Amino acid sequence: MIICRSVEEMRQWLRAQSAYRTGKTRTVGLVPTMGYLHDGHLSLVKRAKRENDYTVLSIFVNPLQFGPTEDFERYPRDEERDLALAEGVGTDAVFLPSLGAMYPDKPLTTVQVAGITEALCGASRPGHFDGVATVVSKLFHIVDPDRAYFGMKDAQQVAVLTQMVNDLNLDTTIVRCPTLREADGLALSSRNVYLTPEERSQATVLYKALQALREALKDRELTVAQAERLLMDTIQQSPLAVIEYAEVRTFPRLEAPARESRMMEWIEHQGTALIAALAVKFGNTRLIDNMVFDHDPE
Amino acid sequence: MIICRSVEEMRQWLRAQSAYRTGKTRTVGLVPTMGYLHDGHLSLVKRAKRENDYTVLSIFVNPLQFGPTEDFERYPRDEERDLALAEGVGTDAVFLPSLGAMYPDKPLTTVQVAGITEALCGASRPGHFDGVATVVSKLFHIVDPDRAYFGMKDAQQVAVLTQMVNDLNLDTTIVRCPTLREADGLALSSRNVYLTPEERSQATVLYKALQALREALKDRELTVAQAERLLMDTIQQSPLAVIEYAEVRTFPRLEAPARESRMMEWIEHQGTALIAALAVKFGNTRLIDNMVFDHDPE
Numbered sequence: 325m326i327i328c329r330s331v332e333e334m335r336q337w338l339r340a341q342s343a344y345r346t347g348k349t350r351t352v353g354l355v356p357t358m359g360y361l362h363d364g365h366l367s368l369v370k371r372a373k374r375e376n377d378y379t380v381l382s383i384f385v386n387p388l389q390f391g392p393t394e395d396f397e398r399y400p401r402d403e404e405r406d407l408a409l410a411e412g413v414g415t416d417a418v419f420l421p422s423l424g425a426m427y428p429d430k431p432l433t434t435v436q437v438a439g440i441t442e443a444l445c446g447a448s449r450p451g452h453f454d455g456v457a458t459v460v461s462k463l464f465h466i467v468d469p470d471r472a473y474f475g476m477k478d479a480q481q482v483a484v485l486t487q488m489v490n491d492l493n494l495d496t497t498i499v500r501c502p503t504l505r506e507a508d509g510l511a512l513s514s515r516n517v518y519l520t521p522e523e524r525s526q527a528t529v530l531y532k533a534l535q536a537l538r539e540a541l542k543d544r545e546l547t548v549a550q551a552e553r554l555l556m557d558t559i560q561q562s563p564l565a566v567i568e569y570a571e572v573r574t575f576p577r578l579e580a581p582a583r584e585s586r587m588m589e590w591i592e593h594q595g596t597a598l599i600a601a602l603a604v605k606f607g608n609t610r611l612i613d614n615m616v617f618d619h620d621p622e
Numbered sequence: 623m624i625i626c627r628s629v630e631e632m633r634q635w636l637r638a639q640s641a642y643r644t645g646k647t648r649t650v651g652l653v654p655t656m657g658y659l660h661d662g663h664l665s666l667v668k669r670a671k672r673e674n675d676y677t678v679l680s681i682f683v684n685p686l687q688f689g690p691t692e693d694f695e696r697y698p699r700d701e702e703r704d705l706a707l708a709e710g711v712g713t714d715a716v717f718l719p720s721l722g723a724m725y726p727d728k729p730l731t732t733v734q735v736a737g738i739t740e741a742l743c744g745a746s747r748p749g750h751f752d753g754v755a756t757v758v759s760k761l762f763h764i765v766d767p768d769r770a771y772f773g774m775k776d777a778q779q780v781a782v783l784t785q786m787v788n789d790l791n792l793d794t795t796i797v798r799c800p801t802l803r804e805a806d807g808l809a810l811s812s813r814n815v816y817l818t819p820e821e822r823s824q825a826t827v828l829y830k831a832l833q834a835l836r837e838a839l840k841d842r843e844l845t846v847a848q849a850e851r852l853l854m855d856t857i858q859q860s861p862l863a864v865i866e867y868a869e870v871r872t873f874p875r876l877e878a879p880a881r882e883s884r885m886m887e888w889i890e891h892q893g894t895a896l897i898a899a900l901a902v903k904f905g906n907t908r909l910i911d912n913m914v915f916d917h918d919p920e
Contacts, residue, residue, distance in 0.1 A: 331791060432736045433755070433789035439730050457731070458790075465791040491731035492756075493629055493763040 325411045327418045330425045331466050334380075337417055338467065341378055350377040354469035354496075356460060359383040360400040360514035361409045364504040368473040369413045371501060380467050381410050382419040384426060389455030395608075400517055419467065426462065435461045437484045437491075443578045444480050444601050445612065448568055453484050460485055461494070469496050477503040477511045479599055479614045483576035503613070505531065511613045523606035526562040530602050530613040533558035533570070537600050538615065541587060548572045549583040551600065559604055568603035568610065575599040575616050591617055623709045625716045628723045629764050632678075635715055636765065639676055648675040652767035652794075654758060657681035658698040658812035659707045662802040666771040667711045669799060678765050679708050680717040682724060687753030693906075698815055717765065724760065733759045735782045735789075741876045742778050742899050743910065746866055751782050758783055759792070767794050775801040775809045777897055777912045781874035801911070803829065809911045821904035824860040828900050828911040831856035831868070835898050836913065839885060846870045847881040849898065857902055866901035866908065873897040873914050889915055 328334040341350060353372030357365050365381075372379040383406055390396035403420070410418050434454050440446075441453035464472065474482050486498045504512045509531030510524075519527060533555045540546055540554055555570040572587065573580060575597040581590055590596045597618035604611055626632040639648060651670030655663050663679075670677040681704055688694035701718070708716050732752050738744075739751035762770065772780050784796045802810045807829030808822075817825055831853045838844055838852055853868040870885065871878060873895040879888055888894045895916035902909050 335793070429788075431789045432738065433786050434734045434736070435731065435790070436734060437731045462789075462791045465793060468793075488731050490727075491729045491760075492733075493760045495633070495763060495766075 325407075325415055325418065327407065327420055329420055329422065331421065334417070334419045334421075334466055338378075338380075351470040352376055352467060353379045354463065354467045354472045355379065355381045356463050356472065356474070357381065357383055358385045358399065358514065359406050360402055360517075361406045362504075362512045362514060364475050364477065364512040366409060366413050367504055368475060368501050369410065369415055371499070372471065372473050373414055375471060375499075376469075378416045379414070380417045380419055380469065381415045382421075382463055382467070384419075384421055384459070384463075386426075386455060386459040387423070388431075388458055389452050391449055391451065394449070395515075395518075400514055419463075426459070431458075434458050435488060435492075437487050440480070440483050440487055440576070440578050443573060443580070444569055444571065445603060446480065448603070453481070456481055457484060457488050461488065461492070464494055464496050471497045471499050473499045473501055475501050475503055476616070477513065477613065479575065479601065479616065480578065483578060486576060509535070511611075513611065515609055515611065518609040519606060523564055523609065526564045527604075527606055527611055529559050529562040529565055530604055530611060533602065534600055534613060534615040538617075541617065544586065544588040546587050547584050548581050548587060551587055552583075555600060555602065559602070564606050566605040568605060570602050570604075571600070573599050573601060575618075587617065591619065595619070623705075623713055623716065625705065625718055627718055627720065629719065632715070632717045632719075632764055636676075636678075649768040650674055650765060651677045652761065652765045652770045653677065653679045654761050654770065654772070655679065655681055656683045656697065656812065657704050658700055658815075659704045660802075660810045660812060662773050662775065662810040664707060664711050665802055666773060666799055667708065667713055669797070670769065670771050671712055673769060673797075674767075676714045677712070678715045678717055678767065679713045680719075680761055680765070682717075682719055682757070682761075684724075684753060684757040685721070686729075686756055687750050689747055689749065692747070693813075693816075698812055717761075724757070729756070732756050733786060733790075735785050738778070738781050738785055738874070738876050741871060741878070742867060742869065743901060744778070746901070751779070754779055755782060755786050759786065759790070762792055762794050769795045769797050771797045771799055773799050773801055774914070775811065775911065777873065777899065777914065778876065781876060784874060807833070809909075811909065813907055813909065816907040817904060821862055821907065824862045825902075825904055825909055827857050827860040827863055828902055828909060831900065832898055832911060832913040836915075839915065842884065842886040844885050845882050846879050846885060849885055850881075853898060853900065857900070862904050864903040866903060868900050868902075869898070871897050871899060873916075885915065889917065893917070 353376030355368045385399050435457040436454050508528045510527050536558050551572050559565050599616045601614040651674035653666045683697050733755040734752050806826045808825050834856050849870050857863050897914045899912040
């Protein structure tokens with residue numbers, strides 16, 4: 325496994341691989357991460373390996389996507405462990421740029437996606453998705469991947485990046501990968517390490533709420549308002565949980581369906597996927613989770 | 623010469639050329655235009671041909687970069703003549719997409735460059751450079767050129783796109799090419815066809831003002847304020863000319879130097895290039911021109 329710490333090293337390695345080409349096209353899969361890898365990330369690498377000739381894992385904690393009061397400084401980092409895990413699943417190259425390698429000068433250019441970025445996490449994290457879209461477009465320009473792999477835990481990120489790729493004609497396919505969970509249902513996240521034992525124990529309520537909604541959808545009359553009520557009531561059974569949002573939206577456009585409309589009407593008759601999306605704080609730790617409902621529900 | 627009217631056709635042709643690769647890298651030069659070609663455009667194609675294996679000319683009148691009161695609808699178009707001129711200078715492929723091929727759905731994604739876009743044309747054409755940066759990033763993603771050629775008549779566009787390429791790690795070199803002029807000094811522009819004979823005759827005043835400034839710079843004490851005064855006084859000798867701006871700025875950052883500072887102090891001692899930039903209306907026709915002063919002046 326090679327480790328590239330500058331844009332030029334990364335490009336040199338990629339060029340060297342393509343120099344082996346003899347008419348046959350070699351494909352590259354990219355797994356963009358902020359490091360502190362868990363099994364969710366590793367499942368993306370494994371899938372990228374199955375579907376491409378070469379797999380590049382990028383590790384970069386991107387300051388552009390953190391707000392001034394957010395956890396950029398204390399975001400967990402463990403380079404040595406990350407590299408061992410990456411090598412363990414057969415990553416071909418790790419792109420591990422320094423801050424100065426990614427932003428040698430104060431950047432003036434921003435990639436902005438309107439609409440999709442305004443709801444859910446975009447409402448409470450202004451500029452977050454601009455930072456995500458900007459850094460991912462940089463990574464795509466550096467690595468030029470055929471496919472890029474993202475976990476559906478960050479469903480809004482997947483929606484924003486898919487829109488960016490389509491609008492800007494990027495020659496990369498965004499591959500949506502299922503959320504990985506602990507045995508008790510908690511979605512894997514690098515931020516789970518922030519949780520105290522008591523918070524960790526109560527944090528399972530996000531997935532419980534999503535499961536409760538999946539169950540409640542057997543009632544074909546269930547409205548969007550009733551679904552959101554159910555999500556909130558379930559989460560509020562955990563005394564440490566502070567809800568930031570618990571909403572039903574269309575997916576991937578993230579538009580708000582009429583509150584009195586029936587969820588199954590959207591899904592089955594209109595063919596529109598819906599997402600139930602949650603953001604819940606436990607102390608200073610903000611957790612997100614979601615479930616997408618479409619013709620073939622999870 | 624091949625003509626590609628869709629993104630997929632363009633990519634297929636480019637892939638077919640690279641299929642001839644046998645280890646040797648073939649380079650692609652791109653000349654992005656809005657058509658109604660003149661000798662300025664053709665000089666870009668000729669240079670691209672000298673410096674690359676394949677040359678692609680794109681012709682697309684991009685609605686995103688026109689304001690609501692601007693000339694998108696009446697912008698001059700002549701596809702047949704453009705194709706004959708392109709073939710005449712040995713263009714390999716013309717990318718000539720329809721509006722629907724470039725924007726199949728309402729685009730939500732914008733590439734924005736801060737700072738550089740706020741002065742000069744950016745001040746009177748809000749959103750113009752967002753439209754330019756967005757469409758050029760699309761063209762770069764579709765054609766993936768090694769080099770892209772732009773005329774220095776649109777110096778602010780060159781500055782904005784160079785910043786975008788650097789900030790977003792696009793693997794393309796922006797090549798600055800000199801402004802071509804009529805025998806009497808008027809910078810070539812597709813919009814020159816709008817001018818009445820009387821306006822056309824007076825439009826030479828832009829270049830006269832720039833030449834007068836170059837001459838005045840023999841006085842090493844000349845200040846920025848004096849230079850701007852000279853530009854305005856010269857232009858106002860043409861009764862039909864209505865000045866939008868006549869300014870001295872740093873290049874390529876387009877910052878405003880202190881008005882009482884001496885131009886030659888910037889250029890020689892601080893090593894900062896300065897640009898004298900003009901936008902002047904004749905009737906409904908808006909003309910721009912500029913001259914860059916650096917250690918090796920034009």
